[in-house]
Amino acid sequence: MQRRTVIVLAAAAGVLVVAVAAWIAVRSMRPPSRLASPDAATAPVAAEDASLEVPSPDAPTVESARARVESVEGPVTVRRAGIDAPVAVGAELEADDILTTGPEGRAVVRVDEENTVVLEPGTSVTWGAVTGSLSSVQLDRGFLSASTGRPGGRLFRVQALERTAEVEASAGTFDVAGDEQALAVASADGEVAVRSAGETVVVGAGRYTTVRRGERPGTPRQLPGDVVAEMFWPGQAAGDAGGDRLVAERAVVVRGRLSDGLSGVLEIRNERTGETYRVVTRPDGSFETEVALAEDRDNPLVVAGRTVGGVAVGEQRAVVLQDSTPPPLTVRIQ
Incomplete structure (x- = not known):
């Protein structure tokens, strides 16, 4: 009888040990409380976030850029x-x-x-x-x-x-x-x-x-091999040759149009002042821009550029004479 009792107690003790071991194992598998320790709380969260950032091998690669x-x-x-x-x-x-x-x-x-x-x-x-x-x-x-x-x-x-x-x-x-x-x-x-x-x-x-x-x-x-700009120079022809233009204004509007109605980008340079004006034509090839002149001096103006597609626009030149001398005073006596 005593021997049987010892066997039963030993068996019960064995069951208890197994139960305690199982309970400890279950507890160890549970995540620690986030209130217990900041380090313990954040560690599993970081692991979760890191696992979310790993792309699937089958996911397409998307490249992007910032202009x-x-x-x-x-x-x-x-x-x-x-x-x-x-x-x-x-x-x-x-x-x-x-x-x-x-x-x-x-x-x-x-x-x-x-x-x-x-x-x-x-x-x-x-x-x-x-x-x-x-x-x-x-x-x-x-x-x-x-x-x-x-x-x-x-x-x-x-x-x-x-x-x-x-x-x-x-x-x-x-x-x-x-x-x-x-x-x-x-x-x-x-x-x-x-x-x-x-x-x-x-x-x-x-x-x-x-x-x-x-x-x-x-x-x-x-695209044509040669493109020229038909120019409408400001002012009046100075002299019989008509090469130079005479104006009284300190600034003039230079107008023109590219041949074949092509669009383009032009540079109008005043060689006297050293200023350059960059202008884009309208879709029909026409353009206009204001150019400042040196006072009481000759102002050589040069126009050049390119069309859409990169065809060079032939250079055009004119000399605009700025004369600020006031017109003679006319007195009428009655």
Whole structure:
């Protein structure tokens, strides 16, 4: 009887030991209380967060970039959340930022190591989001040049004519110029797709097309080898030869139009004052800008530039004589 009692007690003790061991094991598997110790509380949370950041092997890789302003000349502003501010070199652009160059402003924006965008004077664009496959802007007015990377790389897209037309390419260099009513697109290198009114045309290197709002793109045409500017110089011809012009104003408006109605970017330089004025043509190739003159001196004016697609515009010259001498006083005696 005594022996049986010892066996029963030993068995009970064994069961109790197993139960205690199981209870300890269960307790060790439970996370420690977050109120007990900051270190103990944060350790499992950090592990959870870290496990959430590990992407699935099957998940697609998405690359993104922030467009950055690489250089600025003259007045350039950005509108963000309705507030305009000057742009500094190195500033990053966000989606819906409106970047605007003044009449004498110019900006270069680098999307990444392969893609850049140049905004000429008087240009306004609304910046879009930059993803691994697409970068886009909306051209409100003006002239932009885009240099894109490799075939199959990030696509650069320009929306224009109040988003009724699109221009895009993934490799090459192209220009887009226009306003709310008309657009000119030319490729200097590579192919560019132009879409409007449900039709797409492909513009190859050395060719250009024009688009009017709501209409289909024109058939791409070859860029001419030579382009000249028909000038309308200010003032009256001085002398019989008619080469020089005579004016009384201290500032004059220089007007002209590129041959073939091509859009372009021109520089008008006053060799007397050393000032240079950069001007973008209208979509029909016409342009005008005000030029300051040196008082009572001859002012040699030189006009040159390039069209969309990079064709050089032949240099034009004129000498404008500024004469501030008041006209003779006429006295009428009755």
